[in-house]
Amino acid sequence: MPKKPNFNLKNRTDDPALIILVFNFKGRRIVLSTGLTVPQKHWNDAKDVQRVRASRDFPRHKAFNQRLNLFESEAIRLWDEYNAQGILPTAKEFKQALINSIEDIHEEAPRLLPFIQQVIEEREGMNKPSGSIKVYKNCLKNLEAYQDKRKKKLNFDMLDSAFVNDFKSFLFAQNFADSYVHKIFTTLKMFVRMAEDRGVYENCNLLKTKLDVQKRGKDNIYLTEAEIETLFKLELTGKLANVRDLFLIGCFTGLRFSDYSIIKQENIQPIEHGGKEVECLVITTQKTKQKVVLPIVNPMLLAILERNNWEAPRKISNQKLNDYLKELGQIAGFTQEIEVNEYKAGGHQKRTCQKWELMTTHTARRSFATNAYKRGLPAGDIMKFTGHTTVASFMKYIKVTTEEAAVILSEHEFFTGKTPLRAVK
Numbered sequence: 001m002p003k004k005p006n007f008n009l010k011n012r013t014d015d016p017a018l019i020i021l022v023f024n025f026k027g028r029r030i031v032l033s034t035g036l037t038v039p040q041k042h043w044n045d046a047k048d049v050q051r052v053r054a055s056r057d058f059p060r061h062k063a064f065n066q067r068l069n070l071f072e073s074e075a076i077r078l079w080d081e082y083n084a085q086g087i088l089p090t091a092k093e094f095k096q097a098l099i100n101s102i103e104d105i106h107e108e109a110p111r112l113l114p115f116i117q118q119v120i121e122e123r124e125g126m127n128k129p130s131g132s133i134k135v136y137k138n139c140l141k142n143l144e145a146y147q148d149k150r151k152k153k154l155n156f157d158m159l160d161s162a163f164v165n166d167f168k169s170f171l172f173a174q175n176f177a178d179s180y181v182h183k184i185f186t187t188l189k190m191f192v193r194m195a196e197d198r199g200v201y202e203n204c205n206l207l208k209t210k211l212d213v214q215k216r217g218k219d220n221i222y223l224t225e226a227e228i229e230t231l232f233k234l235e236l237t238g239k240l241a242n243v244r245d246l247f248l249i250g251c252f253t254g255l256r257f258s259d260y261s262i263i264k265q266e267n268i269q270p271i272e273h274g275g276k277e278v279e280c281l282v283i284t285t286q287k288t289k290q291k292v293v294l295p296i297v298n299p300m301l302l303a304i305l306e307r308n309n310w311e312a313p314r315k316i317s318n319q320k321l322n323d324y325l326k327e328l329g330q331i332a333g334f335t336q337e338i339e340v341n342e343y344k345a346g347g348h349q350k351r352t353c354q355k356w357e358l359m360t361t362h363t364a365r366r367s368f369a370t371n372a373y374k375r376g377l378p379a380g381d382i383m384k385f386t387g388h389t390t391v392a393s394f395m396k397y398i399k400v401t402t403e404e405a406a407v408i409l410s411e412h413e414f415f416t417g418k419t420p421l422r423a424v425k
Contacts, residue, residue: 005075007034007050007068015040019068023075023098026088030095034071036064066199074101112154113147115200116140116191131258131287139187146170156195159188159206168211185211221338221358222367223251230332232300240331242313243324245304249312250364252301253294254372254386257321257361258286263312268296268305294385322360329356 003024009017016037023030042058044051051068052061078097082089089097120136146167147154164185171181188206195201223231228251231244250260263283271280271293281294296302305311316324334355365386372382 005072007071009038009040009043009045012040017043019043019064021071021075023079023094025079025094028091028094030091030098032071032095032098034068036067038064060202062197062199063202064199071098071102074098077101112156112159112191113140113143115195116143119191119194135183135187139184139191142171142184143167143188156192156201156204159192159204161205161209164206164209164211182211220366221355221363222370223334223359223363224367225371227332227334228367228371229300231328232304234328234332236331240324240328243316243321243328245308246313246316246321247325247328247361247364248300248304250361251367252298252304253281254365254368254382255283255292256285256287256365257318259283259292260364261312261315265310268310271295292385318361325359325361325363326356329359332356334359 005021005023007019007021010020010033011017014037016039019034019036019038021030021032021034023032038052039058042053042055042061044053052058052064054061075098078094078101082094116136117140120133120140123133123136143154149170150166168181168185171184192201192204192206196204196207228248231248234244236244246261249255249263250257253260263281267281267283269280269282270277271282272278279296281296282291284291296305336355337352338355338358339350339352369382369386372385373379
């Protein structure tokens with residue numbers, strides 16, 4: 001079995017210097033130019049390395065090393081094939097076979113979709129959040145559909161402004177929301193950046209192309225404290241009682257559905273501080289892996305947990321729960337007329353619907369954040385419960401109208417002209 005090939009600089013008097021491959025087998029030796037030149041200060045000549053140093057001053061180091069890896073793997077593969085067949089090629093024959101093999105691979109531009117599939121499989125193996133995996137798969141699914149429609153394989157070198165416009169038109173033809181289209185493109189750009197980081201492809205035009213599709217905020221709703229109490233007091237049995245209790249746990253905790261739907265008895269723990277002990281919900285969130293500790297003192301939340309043996313009611317799928325919540329909202333009489341803005345296929349239209357039509361599992365989390373904010377809890381404290389890591393992402397959940405904000409702020413000292421009381425020294 002031969003050693004791995006060596007990579008050396010051909011002439012130390014040249015700077016940049018040409019990188020050459022030297023391969024020895026059975027007393028024979030080939031020397032082959034890689035076609036790559038590198039400034040000598042960026043070359044690591046250590047025997048167990050022989051690669052370009054990672055440096056911001058030489059941003060192509062990843063692509064260069066990827067190319068050297070290709071030379072190395074092909075040289076070893078060719079030798080293994082010859083050896084398996086009992087053939088000992090001349091140095092000239094081996095060198096030409098290696099040149100042909102490298103040229104064949106080089107002529108084939110890197111395929112986009114196999115790379116994305118590989119990344120998805122890696123992320124699944126790393127137990128990444130299912131929501132993120134779903135976003136990746138949606139992006140891949142739409143690219144596959146586009147590729148089939150256009151009847152051409154997608155390569156990284158095809159991702160230019162013409163592709164952006166054509167792919168956008170393809171997505172708009174399916175009447176997708178602007179935000180969904182924006183998400184697909186931002187996810188695709190993420191994959192392209194990963195390809196660059198791994199040396200698969202560099203200088204992709206997609207990263208230089210501006211996308212003129214905006215991410216639009218949804219016209220989401222929240223339930224007021226009065227509406228939450230209305231739900232709590234409804235006389236319900238069976239499926240809808242289960243739905244109501246599960247949803248209200250979300251309203252009182254601010255957790256995501258993936259977290260509030262799996263609360264167990266062991267998540268209810270006594271927490272002591274300063275000589276005071278309080279029953280708290282202690283849970284590590286699935287998406288962000290953050291530890292959340294929330295006091296369980298609201299009488300309605302206590303009643304819900306008690307009648308469900310101190311854990312979440314039997315879990316229902318997110319999709320099914322969304323359907324049942326609309327039925328629950330109708331029973332509760334949430335018929336307030338709400339104007340909704342829709343941005344689809346690059347266009348804009350408005351429609352009016354009743355509040356119950358907009359109820360989803362995420363309404364619970366949004367209700368918690370908004371009601372806490374309206375009660376005067378500082379954003380930083382609320383974020384400790386919701387698990388948000390930035391104020392910007394948290395504020396997207398706050399559904400306070402300009403009229404409500406005016407009433408809330410009317411009592412602030414800035415508007416009243418009053419100054420806070422100060423301690424007398």
